[in-house]
Amino acid sequence: MRAVGIILAGGSSRKMHELTAKRAAAAMPIAGSYRAIDFALSNMTNSHVQKVAVLTQYNARSLNEHLNSSKWWDFGRKQGGMYLFTPTITTDNSNWYRGTADAIYQNLDFLKRCHEPYVIITSGDAVYKLDYNKVLEYHIAKKADITVVCKDLEPTDDATRFGTVRMNESARIEEFEEKPMVAHSQTISTGIYIIRRRQLIDLVEHCAEEERHDFVTDILIRYKNLKKIYGYKINSYWSNISTVDSYYQTNMDFLKPEVRNYFFRELPSVFSKVSDLPPAKYNPGAVVKNSLVGSGSIINGTIENSVIFKKVFVGNNCVIKNSVILNDVYLGDNTYIENCIVESRDTIRANTRHVGENGVKVVVEKNERYAL
Structure with missing residues (x-):
C-alpha cells in the first residue's frame, strides 16, 4: 500500500x-x-x-x-x-x-x-x-x-x-x-x-x-x-x-x-499475541450462559452475560452476572459479582459481594494471593 x-x-x-x-x-x-x-x-x-x-x-x-x-x-x-x-x-x-x-x-x-x-x-x-x-x-x-x-x-x-x-x-x-x-x-x-x-x-x-x-x-x-x-x-x-x-x-x-x-468469524481477521495456555476448564456443577471465557480459566460457579478473560479462577458457588473479569483474577468461594469490572491479578476473598448499584463498579483488591 x-x-x-x-x-x-x-x-x-x-x-x-x-x-x-x-x-x-x-x-x-x-x-x-x-x-x-x-x-x-x-x-x-x-x-x-x-x-x-x-x-x-x-x-x-x-x-x-x-x-x-x-x-x-x-x-x-x-x-x-x-x-x-x-x-x-x-x-x-x-x-x-x-x-x-x-x-x-x-x-x-x-x-x-x-x-x-x-x-x-x-x-x-x-x-x-x-x-x-x-x-x-x-x-x-x-x-x-x-x-x-x-x-x-x-x-x-x-x-x-x-x-x-x-x-x-x-x-x-x-x-x-x-x-x-x-x-x-x-x-x-x-x-x-x-x-x-x-x-x-x-x-x-x-x-x-x-x-x-x-x-x-x-x-x-x-x-x-x-x-x-x-x-x-x-x-x-x-x-x-x-x-x-x-x-x-x-x-x-x-x-x-x-x-x-x-x-x-468474518474476514478479515483480528490478530493478537497468542498465549500458550490450556483451554478453559469447566468443573462439574459449573453453569455458563451467554458469556465469553478466556483460555486458562477454571470455572466452578455460575456465570451469566459476562466476559471472563485469561487465567481466571472462579470458586465454588460463585455467581457472576453482567460483569467483566480481567486477566489472572482469583474469585474465592461464595463470591457474588454483578455489574462490575474486576481489575486484573485481583484476589477476591471468599464470601464477598460486589454489586454496581448506580452504574458500573470497578473492583480493585490489593490482596496478596501468595504467601511467602
Whole structure:
C-alpha cells in the first residue's frame, strides 16, 4: 500500500479511573483475549500497510510487552515492519510528548526516511474493522488535503466525548468542534486521518515553531478553512473505550451474536499475541450462559452475560452476572459479582459481594494471593 501507518497509543484516560492506573488505554483487554491496540494493528496489516509506527508514552510497560514481537500481526518482515517509539532525550529536546502533534514531531525523522506518499494516523483505543485502502481511494478522488473518518452516532448517544463535525453536500468539513460542551451534531470524528506525508511534515513543523502541540486543535480545526478537509463516513461497528462505561459496554457488545460474528468469524481477521495456555476448564456443577471465557480459566460457579478473560479462577458457588473479569483474577468461594469490572491479578476473598448499584463498579483488591 502507498501509505505508512502511525498509531497514537501514548495517551492516558482519566475517565477510566483505576483501569488505566497501571496500563495505557491501548493495552486494555477486550473480548476475552485481545488488547485494544490489536484492532488498529490488524486493520493496518489487513490493508497491506507494510510500515507502522506505534507511539507510546503513558504506562507503556504492559503495552510494550504485548508488542515485543511484531510477527503476531505479520509485521516481522525484511522490508517495512513495526516500530515502537517512546519519548527520547536528545541534544535538541528533553520533553515528554506534549500532545499528538508533538509526538509526531519528536519522531519526524521516521517520516522523513519513509518513501510512501501518504500517512494513516489512528488511535490505539478504538475497536473497529476498516479497510484503509477504501479511505485512501476516497482521499485521492476528492483531492483532499486531509480526510477524517467519521461516524453518525445514535440520537441518544453522548457526542460531547468526541470531536463533532458538520459537512456540506460534497462531504467537505465546514465545522469541527473538539469535545464541545453542547454537541450541535451527532457526526463525530473517529480519530482516523489520511494525509499526504510531505504535507504532514510541513504542518507538524509549523506547529512546533509556534509551540502548538495538538493535532486536532492546532491542525484540523485551525486549518479547516485553509485546507480541503473531507469526511469519510463509516456505518460499521466502531467503539472508543476512553471511559469506564464505554469500556464496559464494548465488552458487553461482544456477547451479541452479530458483533461476535463480525469480528471473529468474518474476514478479515483480528490478530493478537497468542498465549500458550490450556483451554478453559469447566468443573462439574459449573453453569455458563451467554458469556465469553478466556483460555486458562477454571470455572466452578455460575456465570451469566459476562466476559471472563485469561487465567481466571472462579470458586465454588460463585455467581457472576453482567460483569467483566480481567486477566489472572482469583474469585474465592461464595463470591457474588454483578455489574462490575474486576481489575486484573485481583484476589477476591471468599464470601464477598460486589454489586454496581448506580452504574458500573470497578473492583480493585490489593490482596496478596501468595504467601511467602
